[in-house]
Amino acid sequence: MDRRTLLRGAAAGAVVLGGAAVGVGVGAPAHASGFYNPFTGYPISDGWQEHIDRGSLGGIDYVMSVGTRLPACGSGTIQNIPYNGTGGHTVTIYHPNGYRTQYMHLSAFSLANGTAVGAGATVGLSGGAAGAPGSGSSTGPHVHWHMINPSGVRINPLTYLAGIGGTLPKTTTESDGIPGPIMWQRAQNWLRMDHGYTGPIDGVPGVNTYAALQRAMRGYGYTGPIDGVPGPNTWAAVQRLAAQWGYTGPIDGVMGPNSWRGFARFVNQDRFDRTS
Numbered sequence: 001m002d003r004r005t006l007l008r009g010a011a012a013g014a015v016v017l018g019g020a021a022v023g024v025g026v027g028a029p030a031h032a033s034g035f036y037n038p039f040t041g042y043p044i045s046d047g048w049q050e051h052i053d054r055g056s057l058g059g060i061d062y063v064m065s066v067g068t069r070l071p072a073c074g075s076g077t078i079q080n081i082p083y084n085g086t087g088g089h090t091v092t093i094y095h096p097n098g099y100r101t102q103y104m105h106l107s108a109f110s111l112a113n114g115t116a117v118g119a120g121a122t123v124g125l126s127g128g129a130a131g132a133p134g135s136g137s138s139t140g141p142h143v144h145w146h147m148i149n150p151s152g153v154r155i156n157p158l159t160y161l162a163g164i165g166g167t168l169p170k171t172t173t174e175s176d177g178i179p180g181p182i183m184w185q186r187a188q189n190w191l192r193m194d195h196g197y198t199g200p201i202d203g204v205p206g207v208n209t210y211a212a213l214q215r216a217m218r219g220y221g222y223t224g225p226i227d228g229v230p231g232p233n234t235w236a237a238v239q240r241l242a243a244q245w246g247y248t249g250p251i252d253g254v255m256g257p258n259s260w261r262g263f264a265r266f267v268n269q270d271r272f273d274r275t276s
Contacts, residue, residue: 034074034075034118034119034167034168034169035073035074035095035119035160035161035167036073036074036119036161036167036168036185036201036275037073037157037158037161037201037275038070038071038072038073038120038200038201038202039062039064039143039145039200040192040200040201040275041192041197041198041199041200041201042062042063042064042200043062043063044060044061044062044063045061045062045063045140045142046059046060046061047060047061048060048156048158048159057146057154058146058154058155058156059104059144059145059146059154060144060145060146060156060157060158061142061143061144061145062142062143062145063140063141063142064126064141064142064143065126065141066107066125066126066127066128066129066132066141067107067108067125067126067127068125068126068143069110069122069125069126069202069204070091070103070106070110070122070123070124070125070126070143071119071120071121071122071123071181071185071202071203072093072101072117072118072119072120072121072122072123073093073101073119073145073157074093074095074099074101074119075095075096075116075117075118075119075169076093076094076095076096076101076116076117077093077094077114077115077116077117078091078092078093078094078111078112078113078114078115078116078117078123079091079092079093079094079113079114080092080109080111080112080113080124082109082134083134083136084104084136085136086136086137087102087104087105087136087137087144088104088105088106088127088128088134088135088136088137088138089104089105089106089107089108089109089124089127089133089134089136090102090103090104090106091103091106091109091123091124093117093123097150098149098150099147099148099149099150099160100147100148101145101146101147101148101157102144102145102146102147102148103123103124103126103143103144103145104136104143104144104145105126105127105128105134105135105136105138105142105143105144106124106125106126106127106134106143107125107126107127107128107129107132107133107134107135108124108125108127108134109123109124110122110123110124110125111123111124118169118182119168119169119182120168120169120181120182120185120203121181122181126141126142126143127141128140128141128142128143129141145157147160161275167273167274167275168182168185168186168189168201168272168273168274168275169182170182170186170268171183171186171264171267171268173260173261173263173264174261174264174265174268175261176257177256177257177258177260177261178257178260179255179260179264180203181202181203181204182203183203183260183263183264183267184203184204184205184209185201185202185203186267186268186272187205187209187213187263187267188200188201188202188203188205188209188212189201189267189272189274189275190216190266190267190272191209191212191213191216193271193272194216195212195213195215195216196212196215197209197212201275206228207228207229208228209228210228210229210230210234211226211227211228213230213234213238214226214227214228214230214234217234217237217238217241220237220238220240220241221236221237221240222234222236222237231253232252232253232254233253234253235253235254235255235259236251236252236253238255238259238263239251239252239253239255239259239262241262241263241266242259242260242261242262242263242265242266243262244262244266245262245263245265245266246261246262246265247259247261247262247263
């Protein structure tokens with residue numbers, strides 16, 4: 001099964017450039033915020049206090065290559081602010097609890113103003129290359145992240161998450177059998193907690209995610225290489241795992257809706273909710 005098949009139905013929508021919508025993504029209902037840190041696994045170049053010390057109102061800078069997908073840290077409604085002063089292209093997520101999240105220095109917006117998104121939906125692409133459109137005052141590729149509380153005060157999102165325990169929403173794959181970003185975020189979180197995965201919790205599986213999955217599947221009969229390229233032997237091991245969570249189909253290495261439902265029951269365990 002190739003990566004495109006795995007991600008079928010997971011796309012958040014077409015790119016929005018300069019505030020003009022090309023396509024609109026559909027997220028989960030905006031009443032369940034499910035806050036979490038979507039940038040776990042990326043290095044921090046400037047923390048909250050470093051921003052304060054140089055006169056900024058505060059923020060956290062995560063280093064990542066230009067064009068990296070930026071997942072919503074919680075559900076809400078999108079507002080895009082092109083060329084937002086020193087912040088450059090900025091996306092704001094208005095959360096149901098009155099808080100706002102902002103990502104700055106984007107290279108592109110992904111959704112139209114007013115789009116309702118669920119936690120994990122892609123809301124933009126990172127930027128920050130010096131002098132590039134949308135970079136603002138950034139001198140190198142990264143995303144700047146901060147939150148604003150209901151009183152209008154900018155706050156440290158990591159402090160906020162520590163207070164609420166930053167949690168991932170449950171994946172609907174358990175009922176519909178369709179693997180999507182939330183399922184893969186939960187899988188990445190499981191692999192981070194139990195099997196040495198150090199990449200981002202972004203719901204987009206790549207070589208590092210699959211390599212960690214292969215390590216985890218050693219306990220379910222997988223004997224192939226840890227190369228991050230899953231094949232029938234990897235998926236047969238995943239089916240053996242899924243069989244412990246209600247899957248009753250063949251162990252044939254071909255993932256289908258029933259295989260994914262069993263796997264999703266496993267990653268939907270409460271212990272994989274927390275990302276902090």
